[in-house]
Amino acid sequence: xxxxxxxxxxxxxxxxxxxxxxxxxxxxxxxxxxxxxxxxxxxxxxxxxxxxxxxxxxxxxxxxxxxxxxxxxxxxxxxxxxxxxxxxxxxxxxxxxxxxxxxxxxxxxxxxxxxxxxxxxxxxxxxxxxxxxxxxxxxxxxxxxxxxxxxxxxxxxxxxxxxxxxxxxxxxxxxxxxxxxxxxxxxxxxxxxxxxxxxxxxxxxxxxxxxxxxxxxxxxxxxxxxxxxxxxxxxxxxxxxxxxxxxxxxxxxxxxxxxxxxxxxxxxxxxxxxxxxxxxxxxxxxxxxxxxxxxxxxxxxxxxxxxxxxxxxxxxxxxxxxxxxxxxxxxxxx
Ligand code: CP
Numbered sequence: 386x387x388x389x390x391x392x393x394x395x396x397x398x399x400x401x402x403x404x405x406x407x408x409x410x411x412x413x414x415x416x417x418x419x420x421x422x423x424x425x426x427x428x429x430x431x432x433x434x435x436x437x438x439x440x441x442x443x444x445x446x447x448x449x450x451x452x453x454x455x456x457x458x459x460x461x462x463x464x465x466x467x468x469x470x471x472x473x474x475x476x477x478x479x480x481x482x483x484x485x486x487x488x489x490x491x492x493x494x495x496x497x498x499x500x501x502x503x504x505x506x507x508x509x510x511x512x513x514x515x516x517x518x519x520x521x522x523x524x525x526x527x528x529x530x531x532x533x534x535x536x537x538x539x540x541x542x543x544x545x546x547x548x549x550x551x552x553x554x555x556x557x558x559x560x561x562x563x564x565x566x567x568x569x570x571x572x573x574x575x576x577x578x579x580x581x582x583x584x585x586x587x588x589x590x591x592x593x594x595x596x597x598x599x600x601x602x603x604x605x606x607x608x609x610x611x612x613x614x615x616x617x618x619x620x621x622x623x624x625x626x627x628x629x630x631x632x633x634x635x636x637x638x639x640x641x642x643x644x645x646x647x648x649x650x651x652x653x654x655x656x657x658x659x660x661x662x663x664x665x666x667x668x669x670x671x672x673x674x675x676x677x678x679x680x681x682x683x684x685x686x687x688x689x690x691x692x693x694x695x696x697x698x699x700x701x702x703x704x705x706x707x708x709x710x711x712x713x714x715x716x717x718x719x
Contacts, residue, residue, distance in 0.1 A: 395517055399713055402706035405517045405526045406699050408535040409576040417544070417580055423698035424545050424691070430467055431693060440701045441470035444501040448474040449491070450529065451482070451507045456665050456689055457529045457538070461504045464696035473500070488512075489519055496521055501707075502700065503527070510534035510569075523711060525703040533567050533626075538699055539664050540573030542692040544581060546684055547619055549691070550660050554578065558585040560613055560655075561604075563623035563645060563672050566594045566634075570664045571623060575602040589613035590645060593634045610645050614654040622647050622663045622673050638671050648674045652682065660684045 396412070398404045403416065430436055446465040450458050458474065465472045475495070482491050492503065502525045505513045510532030517526040530536040544554075551557055559578055565571045565588055578586050579602060586604040588595065599606060607613030614620065625641065647661065661673075661683045669675045678685060 395514070398706045398710035400706075400709055402709055403699070403702045404706035404710055405513075406537055406703055407513050407517055407526065407528045409537045409540050409573050409580065410535070412580065414580050414582070417541070417577060420541050420695065420698050420702065421545050421548055423702060424541070424694040425549075427467075427694040427697040428691070430697070431690065436467050437469055438467065439469045441465065441468035441501075441704060444470045444704060445499060446470045446472050446502045446504065446700065447495050447498075447500040448472065448504045448529075449477065449495070449506075450475070451477045451488075451505070451512070452530070454506055454529065456692060457506060457536075460689065460692040461527075461529060461538075461696050461700075464693050464700055465502075465504075467693070468697055468701055470502075470700070473498075488516070492516060492520060496524060500524060502704065504529050506530045508532055523707055525707050527699060527703060530569055533569050534572065536569040536573050536664075538692070538695055539570050540577045541699070542688055542695040543570075543574055543621065543662060543664070544577050545691045545695055546662060546688050547660075549687075550684060551618055554581040554583040557583050557619060558587065558617040559583055559619040559621065560587040560589055560607075560617045561621045561623065562589040562610070562613070562647065564594045564625045565590050565599070565623070566596045567626035568623050571621075574621060575604055579603050585617075587613050587617065591641070610651060611654050614651060617655045618659055620647060620652070620655055620659060620661050622661065622667075624663075624666060624668055624672060642671055646670075646672055646674060647677050649676050649680070652677055658682075662688060664688070 396405045396407055430438055448458055448461055462472055462474055504527045505516055506529035512531045513526055513528035528535055528537055561571050561574055587607055588599055588604045589607045589610055661677055663685045667673055667678055
């Protein structure tokens with residue numbers, strides 16, 4: 386992992402507005418704050434009896450998920466519907482991709498159906514970026530998680546959760562705990578926290594699950610859980626991503642839980658008003674005790690609710706960034 390992806394030109398239009406959303410790498414603080422502010426304004430839509438605004442009326446959003454998902458897929462679908470878009474969710478396991486069709490050919494066919502946006506999840510790092518480089522210039526691409534690289538909407542919904550519970554990022558201590566090596570969420574969170582001005586980002590895990598070069602993100606590394614959790618305001622727990630592990634990186638799950646599981650006793654090391662977060666899916670008794678996951682400090686289900694608002698913000702901002710770029714291009718051609 387390196388913090389220099391240089392994705393910025395592809396993600397932004399000539400006015401510096403969002404047109405794709407692929408990674409948080411290189412995005413300025415003002416843009417991340419605009420996403421949070423826009424999402425805040427959309428949260429109220431979820432409390433209305435008619436949960437709809439007309440911002441994407443007449444637009445078509447295609448959810449193309451090449452990897453399993455519950456939260457991201459369904460909240461993107463809900464977000465697009467609340468913006469009044471037409472939504473297609475492609476089940477890749479039963480689509481022509483499983484009959485040998487290439488990714489590019491699948492996308493060309495979806496473009497031919499006049500899709501305006503693709504939300505993509507893929508097991509390969511860089512897949513969303515590849516798609517953004519190869520789609521028609523008018524189509525916006527949103528990364529719903531690519532390999533161990535990035536999960537930018539998860540990163541932003543985590544930031545919205547922290548801001549709504551803690552007010553701001555200044556003076557906060559945030560601990561990210563567990564399988565950092567295989568986690569796209571950890572990477573997106575470290576980038577977002579740094580950009581938004583969080584002064585104390587701690588990363589806690591066994592040496593085998595901490596990637597080399599993490600210090601470049603401006604984080605502090607801890608192998609001892611109790612030491613790392615001392616006086617933190619926010620604890621972000623991560624799942625062991627067995628599907629991305631090769632070889633024996635851990636003695637056993639019970640040993641991992643003994644050393645790095647978030648129990649009530651361990652949580653007592655953090656500030657009394659610390660919040661507990663987890664991107665899901667949670668594994669009870671592996672990285673988190675049930676009493677903590679369901680306890681008063683847990684905001685895990687709030688994260689899911691905030692995810693709809695963040696995804697509404699990103700979809701609407703990327704669509705308006707694409708429209709603005711189209712206008713700039715047509716004025717240039719006159
Ligand atoms: N947090 C997250 O990405 O969950 P899903 O895999 O269910 O989408």
